[in-house]
Amino acid sequence: MATFTFQNIQAWQMAHEFTKLVYQITKSFPEEERFGLTSQFRRAAVSIGANIAEGYKKLSKADKLRFLNISEGSMSECMNYIILAKDLEYINDLQYEQLCSTIGSAGRLLTAYCNGIINNNALK
Secondary structure (H helix, E strand, O other): OOOOOHHHOHHHHHHHHHHHHHHHHHOOOOHHHOOOHHHHHHHHHHHHHHHHHHHHOOOOHHHHHHHHHHHHHHHHHHHHHHHHHHHOOOOOHHHHHHHHHHHHHHHHHHHHHHHHHHHOOOOO
16 A cells, blocks of 8 residues: 655645746746846745645644645745746746646645645544
């Protein structure tokens, strides 16, 4: 029987795909953004999956949800960076749509995961 880990959580899987996409796309950002937008965008993207993983191991419902809420905040931060990158013409329309679609899917899956935790009375 396979062991269930954070890697089995669909929200984490989609967040991971989003992070890989962010790294791929930000490679082409201007060099002067290396320590600015590129770094901030990557850190926020990494934070989404990292907090899902950390929350997975928390024993109480409140602790789990606190980490998942941090992930949601990081998603909002990333959405801001997506819009800014588009406005600065660092990304094209296709990249914008890819990023929005992927983070949107991750957000829907994360919301469903949170609702599952909220509605599961077995978790304290």
